[in-house]
Every structure is written in C-alpha cells, then in structure tokens.
Amino acid sequence: MNLLIDYGGQVGGACSALLPAALLRCSQVDLQSLNSNETAMHMAARSGNQAVLLAMVNKIGAGTVQIVQNKQSKNGWSPLLEACSRGHTGVAQILLQHHARIDVFDDNGRTALHLAALNGHLQIVHLLLQHKAFVNRYVLLLISW
Numbered sequence: 001m002n003l004l005i006d007y008g009g010q011v012g013g014a015c016s017a018l019l020p021a022a023l024l025r026c027s028q029v030d031l032q033s034l035n036s037n038e039t040a041m042h043m044a045a046r047s048g049n050q051a052v053l054l055a056m057v058n059k060i061g062a063g064t065v066q067i068v069q070n071k072q073s074k075n076g077w078s079p080l081l082e083a084c085s086r087g088h089t090g091v092a093q094i095l096l097q098h099h100a101r102i103d104v105f106d107d108n109g110r111t112a113l114h115l116a117a118l119n120g121h122l123q124i125v126h127l128l129l130q131h132k133a134f135v136n137r138y139v140l141l142l143i144s145w
Contacts, residue, residue: 045079045095048088057098076106084124085115092124102133 044053080100083091092112096102105111113133116124129135 039079041079042077042082045082045088045091046086048083048086048091050088050090050094053091053094057094076104076108078104078112080104080112081106081110081115084112084121084128085119087116087119087121087124089121089123089127092127096127096131102128102131 041053041056044056077085078101080092080095080102081104082088083095102112110118111134113125113128113135116122116128
C-alpha cells in the first residue's frame with residue numbers, strides 16, 4: 001500500500017485507478033503521495049469518477065471530507081480545481097455540496113472559476129457562480145472571450 005501511495009499509484013507514468021480503490025480498503029483516503037502531495041480524492045476528481053468520490057465521502061464522514069477535499073497538491077491544486085479544469089461537473093457538484101473551499105488559488109494564482117472559464121466549461125462556471133465564487137476582471141475577460 002505504501003508503495004502505491006509513495007509513487008502516486010502511477011504505472012508507466014499514468015495515474016492508476018487502483019489507488020483510490022486501494023485507499024478505500026485501508027480507510028486512509030487522506031494519505032498524500034510523496035511525489036505530488038495528491039490524495040485519492042485528487043485522483044478521483046481528475047478522472048471524473050463520481051462513484052469512487054462518493055464512496056470516499058461516505059466512508060470517511062463529514063469532518064474528514066472537509067480536510068481531505070481541501071488539501072492542495074504541490075502545484076496548489078485541490079480536488080475541486082482538478083474537477084473544474086477538466087469539466088467534471090458531477091464531481092465538482094459533489095465537492096461543493098460537501099463544502100469544498102471555492103477560494104483556493106493554485107501556484108499561478110488561478111481558482112476553480114478561472115480554470116473552468118479558461119477551458120470553456122460553462123456549466124461549471126455557472127455552478128461555481130451559484131456557490132458565490134469570487135469574480136474579478138480576469139474571470140470576466142475569460143467568460144466574455
């Protein structure tokens with residue numbers, strides 16, 4: 001298990017879907033990989049895997065969900081940023097329903113709203129705005145572009 005976590009569940013440079021499943025079995029979904037500081041929740045959010053994400057949420061309980069879903073990787077990305085940048089609306093919705101921080105900035109100063117707008121994920125932009133995402137001139141420029 002530790003070997004999987006230490007190497008981020010990667011085989012041949014690709015993220016393995018086995019890591020979230022393995023972490024669910026050991027009940028330590030808050031563990032972070034040494035290489036990237038990512039949790040299983042980051043990986044589920046990146047892949048858009050709502051079933052694994054919901055299984056994690058149900059297994060660890062509300063208090064731990066708050067902590068895990070707001071952990072940032074080495075580049076400053078939270079699971080919400082992962083989901084929003086890739087257009088995974090269902091995952092973003094689950095994270096927001098469990099009170100994911102919407103004001104997290106990555107190492108480049110971008111929020112989930114910036115990433116969703118930059119990648120043309122308008123449904124997620126609307127979802128984030130409904131949850132009171134902070135809007136600045138940069139976001140307005142991206143949305144109007």
